[in-house]
Amino acid sequence: xxxxxxxxxxxxxxxxxxxxxxxxxxxxxxxxxxxxxxxxxxxxxxxxxxxxxxxxxxxxxxxxxxxxxxxxxxxxxxxxxxxxxxxxxxxxxxxxxxxxxxxxxxxxxxxxxxxxxxxxxxxxxxxxxxxxxxxxxxxxxxxxxxxxxxxxxxxxxxxxxxxxxxxxxxxxxxxxxxxxxxxxxxxxxxxxxxxxxxxxxxxxxxxxxxxxxxxxxxxxxxxxxxxxxxxxxxxxxxxxxxxxxxxxxxxxxxxxxxxxxxxxxxxxxxxxxxxxxxxxxxxxxxxxxxxxxxxxxxxxxxxxxxxxxxxxxxxxxxxxxxxxxxxxxxxxxxxxxxxxxxxxxxxxxxxxxxxxxxxxxxxxxxxxxxxxxxxxxxxxxxxxxxxxxxxxxxxxxxxxxxxxxxxxxxxxxxxxxxxxxxxxxxxxxxxxxxxxxxxxxxxxxxxxxx
Amino acid sequence: xxxxxxxxxxxxxxxxxxxxxxxxxxxxxxxxxxxxxxxxxxxxxxxxxxxxxxxxxxxxxxxxxxxxxxxxxxxxxxxxxxxxxxxxxxxxxxxxxxxxxxxxxxxxxxxxxxxxxxxxxxxxxxxxxxxxxxxxxxxxxxxxxxxxxxxxxxxxxxxxxxxxxxxxxxxxxxxxxxxxxxxxxxxxxxxxxxxxxxxxxxxxxxxxxxxxxxxxxxxxxxxxxxxxxxxxxxxxxxxxxxxxxxxxxxxxxxxxxxxxxxxxxxxxxxxxxxxxxxxxxxxxxxxxxxxxxxxxxxxxxxxxxxxxxxxxxxxxxxxxxxxxxxxxxxxxxxxxxxxxxxxxxxxxxxxxxxxxxxxxxxxxxxxxxxxxxxxxxxxxxxxxxxxxxxxxxxxxxxxxxxxxxxxxxxxxxxxxxxxxxxxxxxxxxxxxxxxxxxxxxxxxxxxxxx
Numbered sequence: 001x002x003x004x005x006x007x008x009x010x011x012x013x014x015x016x017x018x019x020x021x022x023x024x025x026x027x028x029x030x031x032x033x034x035x036x037x038x039x040x041x042x043x044x045x046x047x048x049x050x051x052x053x054x055x056x057x058x059x060x061x062x063x064x065x066x067x068x069x070x071x072x073x074x075x076x077x078x079x080x081x082x083x084x085x086x087x088x089x090x091x092x093x094x095x096x097x098x099x100x101x102x103x104x105x106x107x108x109x110x111x112x113x114x115x116x117x118x119x120x121x122x123x124x125x126x127x128x129x130x131x132x133x134x135x136x137x138x139x140x141x142x143x144x145x146x147x148x149x150x151x152x153x154x155x156x157x158x159x160x161x162x163x164x165x166x167x168x169x170x171x172x173x174x175x176x177x178x179x180x181x182x183x184x185x186x187x188x189x190x191x192x193x194x195x196x197x198x199x200x201x202x203x204x205x206x207x208x209x210x211x212x213x214x215x216x217x218x219x220x221x222x223x224x225x226x227x228x229x230x231x232x233x234x235x236x237x238x239x240x241x242x243x244x245x246x247x248x249x250x251x252x253x254x255x256x257x258x259x260x261x262x263x264x265x266x267x268x269x270x271x272x273x274x275x276x277x278x279x280x281x282x283x284x285x286x287x288x289x290x291x292x293x294x295x296x297x298x299x300x301x302x303x304x305x306x307x308x309x310x311x312x313x314x315x316x317x318x319x320x321x322x323x324x325x326x327x328x329x330x331x332x333x334x335x336x337x338x339x340x341x342x343x344x345x346x347x348x349x350x351x352x353x354x355x356x357x358x359x360x361x362x363x364x365x366x367x368x369x370x371x372x373x374x375x376x377x378x379x380x381x382x383x384x385x386x387x388x389x390x391x392x393x394x395x396x397x398x399x400x401x402x403x404x405x406x407x408x409x410x411x412x413x414x415x416x417x418x419x420x421x422x423x424x425x426x427x428x429x430x431x432x433x434x435x436x437x438x439x440x441x442x443x444x445x446x447x448x449x450x
Numbered sequence: 451x452x453x454x455x456x457x458x459x460x461x462x463x464x465x466x467x468x469x470x471x472x473x474x475x476x477x478x479x480x481x482x483x484x485x486x487x488x489x490x491x492x493x494x495x496x497x498x499x500x501x502x503x504x505x506x507x508x509x510x511x512x513x514x515x516x517x518x519x520x521x522x523x524x525x526x527x528x529x530x531x532x533x534x535x536x537x538x539x540x541x542x543x544x545x546x547x548x549x550x551x552x553x554x555x556x557x558x559x560x561x562x563x564x565x566x567x568x569x570x571x572x573x574x575x576x577x578x579x580x581x582x583x584x585x586x587x588x589x590x591x592x593x594x595x596x597x598x599x600x601x602x603x604x605x606x607x608x609x610x611x612x613x614x615x616x617x618x619x620x621x622x623x624x625x626x627x628x629x630x631x632x633x634x635x636x637x638x639x640x641x642x643x644x645x646x647x648x649x650x651x652x653x654x655x656x657x658x659x660x661x662x663x664x665x666x667x668x669x670x671x672x673x674x675x676x677x678x679x680x681x682x683x684x685x686x687x688x689x690x691x692x693x694x695x696x697x698x699x700x701x702x703x704x705x706x707x708x709x710x711x712x713x714x715x716x717x718x719x720x721x722x723x724x725x726x727x728x729x730x731x732x733x734x735x736x737x738x739x740x741x742x743x744x745x746x747x748x749x750x751x752x753x754x755x756x757x758x759x760x761x762x763x764x765x766x767x768x769x770x771x772x773x774x775x776x777x778x779x780x781x782x783x784x785x786x787x788x789x790x791x792x793x794x795x796x797x798x799x800x801x802x803x804x805x806x807x808x809x810x811x812x813x814x815x816x817x818x819x820x821x822x823x824x825x826x827x828x829x830x831x832x833x834x835x836x837x838x839x840x841x842x843x844x845x846x847x848x849x850x851x852x853x854x855x856x857x858x859x860x861x862x863x864x865x866x867x868x869x870x871x872x873x874x875x876x877x878x879x880x881x882x883x884x885x886x887x888x889x890x891x892x893x894x895x896x897x898x899x900x
Binding site for chain 1: 589729859886
C-alpha cells in the first residue's frame with residue numbers, strides 16, 4: 001500500500017479516522033478497510049486497479065455510501081476506492097440531449113444544473129441530494145418518477161470504465177441508437193461495482209416538462225386506495241409519481257414531526273402529473289374524479305410551498321421510522337402492480353402473526369413496496385424473528401411474480417437470498433460473466449453472489 | 451438429422467425447396483442449410499438444441515428473414531431453426547401493462563391487437579407487417595418512432611430462452627423494476643441470435659396515445675431542413691417520428707410511383723406528433739412556425755387517408771430504389787443528430803467523387819441515416835467501388851462520434867468492419883461472453899465477430 005501511496009501522493013490514506021468513515025454505508029454494516037483512495041482522474045483509477053490487480057488487493061468502489069444493501073461495505077484488507085472527487089459535469093450537449101459526467105457528481109446537483117437549461121434527468125432516488133451518479137449506475141437506481149420515466153439504465157447511453165486489470169473500456173454510443181456488438185453498457189449498469197469501475201457516464205436527458213401538478217389523496221380504506229391506483233392507470237394516465245403510504249407510515253411521520261395529515265386515515269397517495277399545462281389539468285380532473293368516486297379526499301398543491309410540504313412528509317419517513325424502533329430491516333420488494341393490495345394483506349397478516357410492526361410505503365405505480373420491519377437489534381429474539389420474516393416476505397413476493405429488489409440491489413444483505421429468485425442456470429451465467437470481467441475476483445468481492 | 455426428424459415428426463425438412471427458401475434473407479446473401487426445423491414449443495426447441503449440441507451441428511435461429519445484414523443466413527451444414535410457428539400472443543395483461551408473446555408473432559399483428567385494447571407497442575421497423583418480435587429482439591429493432599419512444603430493448607422486460615446446450619433460462623422480471631443480478635435480458639436483446647434462442651418475450655406496453663397529427667414539410671434547401679429539425683427539438687418538442695428524405699430519394703419515389711410530391715424540392719420531412727389533442731395542436735403550430743420561418747412549406751394531413759398517402763411515399767422507398775440500380779448496398783449509420791447536415795455533405799461529396807449514386811433517408815430525430823449505395827453487382831468494378839465507399843462512410847461516421855449500425859446489426863455484412871468501432875478490449879469481453887453462453891460455438895456461428 002505504501003508503494004501505491006507513493007504513486008498517488010495525497011490521494012491514499014490509511015489513517016484510522018478515514019478507515020472508520022469509509023467502513024460502512026446506509027445498510028448499517030461495518031468493516032474497516034485497509035486503505036482509502038480518492039482518485040481524481042481515470043488515470044488515477046487505472047493506477048490503483050493495476051496495483052491492486054498485481055498485489056491481489058480487493059477493491060471496493062464507492063460513491064456516497066447511501067446504498068441500502070452494503071454494496072460499498074469493505075471486505076477485510078480491502079482498499080476503498082472513493083469516486084467522490086471525480087465530480088465534474090464534463091459536457092451538457094443540448095443539441096443531442098445528452099450529458100457527460102464523472103461518477104462522483106451528486107444526482108441532485110445534476111438535476112439542478114440541467115433544470116437551469118430546461119433539461120430533465122428523471123431518476124430521483126430518495127437520497128438524490130447526496131447520492132452520486134456513479135452509485136446510481138452501480139445500483140441501477142430508481143425513484144418515484146420511475147413509473148413514468150423508468151430507472152437509471154434507461155438513461156445511460158455509455159460509460160468509460162476501468163477493468164479490474166487496469167484496462168480502460170468505452171461502452172455504448174453517443175447517439176440515440178446503436179446495435180453493434182453486445183450491450184456491455186447495460187451489463188455494467190446495476191452490476192453493483194463488481195465488473196468494472198465506471199469513470200465517465202454519458203446520460204440521455206429530456207426536455208424539462210412544462211408544468212407539474214401535485215395531488216394528495218387521503219383514504220379511510222386501503223383497498224380503495226389500491227382501487228384508485230388501478231382506475232387512474234386504466235384511463236391511460238401515467239402520473240410521473242404515484243406514491244403510497246400506509247397507516248403505520250402516516251402515524252410514524254405524524255408522531256415524529258406533524259405535517260397536518262389526519263392520523264385516522266388508512267392510506268395516502270401522492271400523485272404528480274407533468275406535461276403540457278392544459279393536458280395535465282384535464283388529467284388532474286380525471287384523477288380527482290377517480291379518487292372521489294372511491295370516497296377519497298383529494299387536494300391539489302396550489303403552489304411550490306404546498307408541493308414541498310407534501311414531499312417533506314414523504315421524505316420524513318426514513319428519520320421518523322427510527323423513532324419507532326432502533327433497527328429497521330429495510331426491503332424493497334416489487335410485485336406486479338395489480339397485486340399490491342394482495343401483498344399488503346400478506347404483510348399485515350405476517351405482522352399480526354409475529355407481533356412485529358411493519359411500515360409499508362412505496363411506488364404504487366410500479367409495484368415497488370418499501371417494507372420496513374421494525375425491530376431492536378439488541379433484542380436477539382426479536383431481531384431473528386425479523387430476519388425470518390424477510391424470507392417469508394420474499395417467498396410471498398416471488399409467488400406473486402415479483403422480485404426481491406426493485407431499487408436497492410443485492411449487495412451483502414440480500415446475497416443469501418439471491419437463489420430464491422435466480423435459478424441455477426442463470427446464476428451460473430452471471431458468475432461466469434463476473435469471471436470474464438474479473439478473473440481474479442478483486443472487484444467488490446462477496447457482493448451479489450453468496 | 452434423421453434422428454432429429456424422428457424425434458420431431460413433421461417438424462424437420464431436408465427437402466430441396468425448403469433448403470432454398472430458408473437459405474437467404476433481406477441482405478441478399480444465400481447459403482443453403484442442411485435442414486430446416488419448425489419447432490412449435492419451447493420443448494421442441496430444447497430437443498433441437500440438445501441434438502445439435504451433442505452432434506456439433508450449427509443452428510441458425512430465424513424469424514421472418516427480413517434482416518438486412520445476413521443475421522439469419524445459414525452457414526454450411528447448418529440447421530435453420532425457424533420460429534415462425536411459435537406465433538401465439540400468450541397474454542395481454544392490461545393491469546400491469548405488459549404482454550407475453552412467442553417469438554414468431556408478427557410485429558404489425560401485435561400492434562393491431564394491442565390498439566384494439568387501447569394499448570401501444572412503439573417499436574415499428576419498416577418491415578413491421580412481416581418481421582417477427584423474435585427477430586426484433588435478436589436485432590434490437592428500431593423504427594421511426596424511436597426518437598420519442600426508444601427501441602426494442604426499451605420494451606423487453608424479460609425472456610424465456612434456450613441455451614445452446616438445451617437448458618432453459620428465464621431472464622428479467624414481470625414487474626416494472628428489478629435489480630437482482632446482472633441484466634441478462636439486455637445482453638440477449640441485440641445479440642443477433644448468437645447467445646440463446648428466445649422462446650417467449652415479455653414486453654412492456656403503453657397506453658395508446660389519444661391522438662396523432664402528421665405534418666409534411668418540403669424544403670428547397672437541405673441545410674434548412676436540418677435547421678428545422680434542430681429548431682423543433684430545441685423547443686422541447688419530441689415528435690413521435692421525424693423522418694427525412696433527400697432529393698435522390700424523392701426522385702426515386704416519384705419516378706417509380708408518383709405520389710404528387712414536387713420533384714424540384716431538395717428535402718422532405720415527415721413529422722408526427724402524438725398525445726393529448728390540445729397539446730399536440732399547440733405543438734403542431736410551433737413546428738409549422740419553425741418550418742415556415744426556414745422557408746419550408748408545410749401541410750397537415752387532415753384525415754387518415756391523407757396520413758396514409760404520406761406514409762405510403764415513405765414505404766415506397768425500398769422498392770423504388772431497385773428501379774435505380776439492381777443492387778443497393780444498404781447501411782444504417784447513426785451520427786449525433788446535430789451532425790446530420792455535416793454527414794449529408796460528406797455523403798454528397800463522396801458520391802460526387804466516385805460517380806456513384808447514393809440515396810439517403812432516415813430518422814432525423816435520432817441521427818439514423820439509411821445510406822443506400824446504388825450499384826450493379828454484375829459490374830464488378832462498380833460493385834467494388836461501392837464496397838470501398840462503405841468503409842469511407844463508416845470512417846466518417848465514427849469520426850463524427852457515430853456508430854456503424856443503428857438498427858440492422860452486424861450479422862455477416864458488417865462483421866468485417868466491427869473492429870473499426872469496437873476496440874480490442876471490448877471485443878475481447880464480447881467474445882468471452884459468447885463463450886460463456888455457447889462454448890461450442892454452435893449458435894449462429896460467424897455472425898457479429900469476424
